[in-house]
Amino acid sequence: MQTYVNTPQSRCRFGLAHGDITPPVEIYYRMWGAATQDHATGVHRPLRATVTVLVPLDGNERQFIIALDHCVMGRREMDGLLDTVSTAADISRGELFVVFSHTHAAGLMGLERSDLPGGELIAPYLDQLGQTVSRLAIEARESLQTATIIYGTGRCSLAAHRDFWDPEHEAWICGYHPDAPADDTVLAARVHDEDGGLLATLVNYACHPTTLAWENTLISSDYPGAMRETIENATGAPCLFLQGASGELGPVEGFVGDVAVADRNGCQLGYAALSALEALPSPGTRFVYQGPVVSGATLGDWRHEALSSEDIEAYGEWQINRDSILLPIRPGTPSVEQVQAELADWEAKDTPDARAMAERKRRMLHRLDQLPPGDMFPIESVVLKIGGAVWVILQGEFYSVLQTALRERFPGTPIIVATIASHWGASYLPPCELYGKGIYQESIAIVAAGGLETVIEKTGDTIASMLK
Numbered sequence: 001m002q003t004y005v006n007t008p009q010s011r012c013r014f015g016l017a018h019g020d021i022t023p024p025v026e027i028y029y030r031m032w033g034a035a036t037q038d039h040a041t042g043v044h045r046p047l048r049a050t051v052t053v054l055v056p057l058d059g060n061e062r063q064f065i066i067a068l069d070h071c072v073m074g075r076r077e078m079d080g081l082l083d084t085v086s087t088a089a090d091i092s093r094g095e096l097f098v099v100f101s102h103t104h105a106a107g108l109m110g111l112e113r114s115d116l117p118g119g120e121l122i123a124p125y126l127d128q129l130g131q132t133v134s135r136l137a138i139e140a141r142e143s144l145q146t147a148t149i150i151y152g153t154g155r156c157s158l159a160a161h162r163d164f165w166d167p168e169h170e171a172w173i174c175g176y177h178p179d180a181p182a183d184d185t186v187l188a189a190r191v192h193d194e195d196g197g198l199l200a201t202l203v204n205y206a207c208h209p210t211t212l213a214w215e216n217t218l219i220s221s222d223y224p225g226a227m228r229e230t231i232e233n234a235t236g237a238p239c240l241f242l243q244g245a246s247g248e249l250g251p252v253e254g255f256v257g258d259v260a261v262a263d264r265n266g267c268q269l270g271y272a273a274l275s276a277l278e279a280l281p282s283p284g285t286r287f288v289y290q291g292p293v294v295s296g297a298t299l300g301d302w303r304h305e306a307l308s309s310e311d312i313e314a315y316g317e318w319q320i321n322r323d324s325i326l327l328p329i330r331p332g333t334p335s336v337e338q339v340q341a342e343l344a345d346w347e348a349k350d351t352p353d354a355r356a357m358a359e360r361k362r363r364m365l366h367r368l369d370q371l372p373p374g375d376m377f378p379i380e381s382v383v384l385k386i387g388g389a390v391w392v393i394l395q396g397e398f399y400s401v402l403q404t405a406l407r408e409r410f411p412g413t414p415i416i417v418a419t420i421a422s423h424w425g426a427s428y429l430p431p432c433e434l435y436g437k438g439i440y441q442e443s444i445a446i447v448a449a450g451g452l453e454t455v456i457e458k459t460g461d462t463i464a465s466m467l468k
Contacts, residue, residue, distance in 0.1 A: 003289040007150055007281055008388035008414045011316040013055040014147035014191055016200050017139035018238055019132055021069065022046040022219060023125045028118035029107040031071065033356030034214035038117040040107070044218035044259040045225035047106055049129070050240050051136040052200075054386065055144060056318035063320065063384055064091060064140070065393070065418075066098045066133055067240060069221040070106050072424035073098070075370045077111060077126055079423075084130030089137040094322060096137075097382055097393050100420045102243050105212040105220035105262075110366060147191050147199055148283035148315070151389050151414035154186035154276030158223070158268050159207035162250040163439050174440045175255065182249055183400040185407070186269070187416055188276040189389075191237075192283045198237045203227065203273045204416045206244030206400050207251060211265050215257025223251065226266020227273070234274055242418040245398040247428050247441055284312060315387030319466045324378035325458050327451040329371065339364045367446060370425025377447050379455060380422045385466040389414040392459060396426035397441070398452060405456050410463060429455065 022043055029040040047069035054063045066085070073081070078098065086093045109126060113119045161180035164173045189202040209222035221228075228239040251265050281287065281304050290301040307315075343361035346354050372378065380395040390413055392406065403417040428441040435442055435449040445451075 005287040006388075007152070007286070009151070009283060009315045010149040010386035010389050011312065012057060012147065012149070012318065012386050013144045014149070014199060015053045015140040015142070015144040016050065016238060016240065017136040017143060018048055018050040019136050020046050021049045021129055021132055023107065023109070024121055025219065026118050027107060027121040027125060028113050028116050029219070030359075031104050031107055032214035033359040036214075037217055040219045041217040042219070044105070044212075044220035044262070045222075047103070047219065047221050048225070048228070049133055049136055050238070051133065051140040052240055053137070053140045053144060054384070057146065057316045059318065061318070061320060062091075062095045063382065064096045064137060066096060066137070067101065067242065068098060069101045069103055069224065071102055071104055071108060072100060072420065074110050074112075074366060075423040075425055077109060077423070080126060081130050081133065085134045085137055088131070088134035089141070091137060097380075097421055099242060099393060099418050101209060101221065101224045101241055102246070102420050103209040103220065103222040103224065105209075105216055105218065105222050107219070112366060112369070145199075146194050149189050149191050149202070149386070149389070150280050150283045151187065151189045152276040152280045153414070154188055154272050155184045156186045156205065156269050156272035157184055158251055158265055158272075159184065159205070159246065159249040160252045161248055162208070163248050163441075172437065172439045176250070176252055183404055185403070186272050186276055187414060188273045189414075190277055190280055190283075196282065198235060200237050201231055201235055201239045201273075201277060202242065202416070203231065203239060203269070204242045204244055204418065205269060205273075206246035206403060206417075207249050207269075208246050208254075210250050210254045211256060211262040212259065213255040213257070216259070217257075218259060220259060220262060222262050223266035223269060226263040227270040228266075230267050230270025231274055231277075235277070242416060243420055244417050245400045245402040245419050247397045247399040247430060249400055286311075317385070317387055319385040321381075321383045321462050321466070323381045323462075325381055325455055326376045326378055327447040327454060329375050329377050330446060330448045333368070333371075333446065334364070336365060336368050339368065364444070367425065367427055367444065370423055371446070377426060379426055381459065383459060383462045383466070385463070389416065390463050390466065391416045391418070392463075393418045393421050394455065394459070395422040396420070397428045398455070399430050399441075401431060402452065402456055406460055406463065409460050410467065413463075413467065415463070
């Protein structure tokens, strides 16, 4: 019979800084093919950049995580950002990894859109973004201090499956599927200094920030902004949001123009995360059975006790693996010339769907522009074990089976899964059995069938080697 309960913890040096990265309202804003406007009319919630740096207690190895309230970024834009930050903050590019909240209400900041209305503001905005992130990286590094991260799990029903078969139109629709299961895991963590003070919180949840869609005209961080506000108002500490594997997950109520719905969705997740955070014990402790107490009934007495020095030392163990997982590019991927011709055809048409279809072709051209030479795509990966938890950061948009499979394989270890990292060249990675069905995510996938399963296996094997 177990007489104690350990709450997983990590010990490291931790630093964090955040700042505003909201673009000017006049910038090219159109995100949705069905949208009719090219510019925003205002700001609902500001966009944020959060830079976190993790460093072992002993040693100089570092991992900077740059979390941006944007949807995605292309290879050229990502290279420019990383080069700027690396030079200005004196950080090697190998220590930098950018992740996205994936809000769809921030606009697409692609330099290839510079000739569109407001597109001339994209390059200056990206320059300013690089300067802001550089400053935040320096501030995060200067704030480094010994910290304990303590992890918990909650549940939230915000996310729903979004691969829906429309029987009337006999087509797969990207929208709420009320009968399909969805991963509702909220992985939350508190970060404490050596005196027990709260430095930050972490929320890792998988759900597309697509509350706001084509009818919305306001720049917004979508539900992550309201979620952070809810938690920060309650805790007084900054909140880092990491988007999980949400390829087939979106909000139950989404694709709307009403910003109040985005706020409500964010509050829902915020309260779920707060519940998990409030349930966590003080860092550096375990819950221990003290024995029976004779009362009206014989009661079990459980108390929190300080961890042993050996346990505390174990929570500081650090292992990191930075790698590229090579996946075959999908056979039959169209050529740039083919898609350019299709784009020209749609731009010449005057039909209700022409504008949206032309946007699809522009995005396909953007994806093709990200492809490396050859027939393999390297998925960028970081797996970091700190004490009793593992952080996984991956390039690409994965179906949620990525995180559920890893957490099922290692049930006693909190596994943070952050996806949509680096540039968007990898696109979606759906399960093998969905290829050929015509589902949106599968139809624009760049890597061949089986890529998701390969990433799950290789990432799991890396974690297993660290946990030996």
